[in-house]
Amino acid sequence: MKTLSNYPIDGKFGKYGGRFVPEVLMAAISELEEAYEQAKQDPNFCKELAYYLSEYAGRPTPLYYAENLTRKLGGAKIYLKREDLAHGGAHKINNTLGQALLAKRMGKKRVIAETGAGQHGVATAIACAALGLKAEVYMGVEDMKRQRLNVFRMTKTLKDSINEALRDWVTNLESTYYLIGSVVGPHPYPMLVRDFQSVIGNELKEQFMQKEKRLPDALVACVGGGSNAIGTFYPFENCPEVKLYGVEAAGEGIKSNKHAAALGAGAEGVFHGMLTYVLQDSEGQIQATHSISAGLDYPGVDAFCVLSKEEGIIPALEPSHALAFAMKLARKMKRKETIVVTLSGRGDKDVEVVADFLGVKI
Numbered sequence: 001m002k003t004l005s006n007y008p009i010d011g012k013f014g015k016y017g018g019r020f021v022p023e024v025l026m027a028a029i030s031e032l033e034e035a036y037e038q039a040k041q042d043p044n045f046c047k048e049l050a051y052y053l054s055e056y057a058g059r060p061t062p063l064y065y066a067e068n069l070t071r072k073l074g075g076a077k078i079y080l081k082r083e084d085l086a087h088g089g090a091h092k093i094n095n096t097l098g099q100a101l102l103a104k105r106m107g108k109k110r111v112i113a114e115t116g117a118g119q120h121g122v123a124t125a126i127a128c129a130a131l132g133l134k135a136e137v138y139m140g141v142e143d144m145k146r147q148r149l150n151v152f153r154m155t156k157t158l159k160d161s162i163n164e165a166l167r168d169w170v171t172n173l174e175s176t177y178y179l180i181g182s183v184v185g186p187h188p189y190p191m192l193v194r195d196f197q198s199v200i201g202n203e204l205k206e207q208f209m210q211k212e213k214r215l216p217d218a219l220v221a222c223v224g225g226g227s228n229a230i231g232t233f234y235p236f237e238n239c240p241e242v243k244l245y246g247v248e249a250a251g252e253g254i255k256s257n258k259h260a261a262a263l264g265a266g267a268e269g270v271f272h273g274m275l276t277y278v279l280q281d282s283e284g285q286i287q288a289t290h291s292i293s294a295g296l297d298y299p300g301v302d303a304f305c306v307l308s309k310e311e312g313i314i315p316a317l318e319p320s321h322a323l324a325f326a327m328k329l330a331r332k333m334k335r336k337e338t339i340v341v342t343l344s345g346r347g348d349k350d351v352e353v354v355a356d357f358l359g360v361k362i
């Protein structure tokens with residue numbers, strides 16, 4: 001694997017990323033880049049972030065050896081990095097606390113965000129509540145129907161779509177901070193999200209070393225916008241002995257066009273202010289993604305049920321995709337080998353969707 005510079009040159013990782021935004025936003029994203037560069041070198045900012053991550057979000061999250069699941073599969077040892085136990089029920093809080101602290105430092109009083117599955121919206125609302133900032137969250141209508149529980153958990157205004165959020169930001173640049181929840185958006189957002197989520201990989205490296213006195217053989221994380229995956233993988237960038245697996249949702253199959261595998265089956269395109277891989281039609285129009293989960297197949301439902309039954313842990317559907325892959329992988333690996341799966345969130349929000357899929361009335 002080619003190692004890229006830690007600081008994206010001209011805001012790019014290789015040729016990807018960059019800044020594809022209207023001129024009116026350039027000053028705002030440059031201001032953000034500068035503020036972040038200063039903040040990360042300021043011991044007070046680092047201390048305050050560490051305080052909120054531990055005292056408010058409940059970090060470090062445990063690294064749990066899933067002994068029952070391991071025994072059932074009869075292959076590699078499976079560990080779970082329990083981001084589902086972070087406050088709010090997902091990894092999203094690592095990033096929202098970091099960026100909300102940054103917003104405060106920049107003198108912004110209002111934070112806007114846009115959310116798919118709702119977890120990022122919830123994490124934004126709670127981080128802003130803790131830090132005394134006003135939060136407004138935009139969410140698509142379809143996602144609102146699927147994720148009623150999260151809609152209720154966000155007591156703030158919900159409106160439709162990412163474009164609305166961008167429109168809002170352009171109109172209220174002075175007062176408003178746009179808090180992005182995945183590795184998307186113009187530079188410096190992907191770098192910021194990577195850095196704030198790296199707490200996952202840094203913790204797990206140390207915890208794994210303590211338990212097994214070596215590094216894991218494989219890391220597995222689901223990829224929606226990429227934040228829990230990069231947070232897990234980045235601290236292992238220079239460890240070639242550790243295999244990194246990012247798992248996308250294949251929905252009803254790659255050939256069906258009803259999936260969410262932008263990296264596996266998409267093409268290069270400019271989207272959300274950056275050059276990336278996107279699902280698009282022959283005319284370059286962005287296609288809707290499809291998966292059983294709002295954030296990201298059906299093997300995921302099987303993994304959801306197996307983990308619930310074997311370990312008493314109900315995972316969110318997004319990491320259930322990662323778990324489904326890890327279960328297949330574990331069977332092919334030796335018993336002395338090890339896999340760590342990032343369990344990016346808990347499954348309360350998905351119980352109704354799974355019951356519906358299985359034809360169970362609740």
Ligand SMILES: Cc1ncc(COP(=O)(O)O)c(C=O)c1O
Nearest residue numbers: 119224225226227228295344345
């Ligand atoms: C629990 C959970 N995991 C994963 C994701 C996918 O996001 P990302 O790839 O940025 O981690 C989401 C999205 O909302 C989520 O709620």
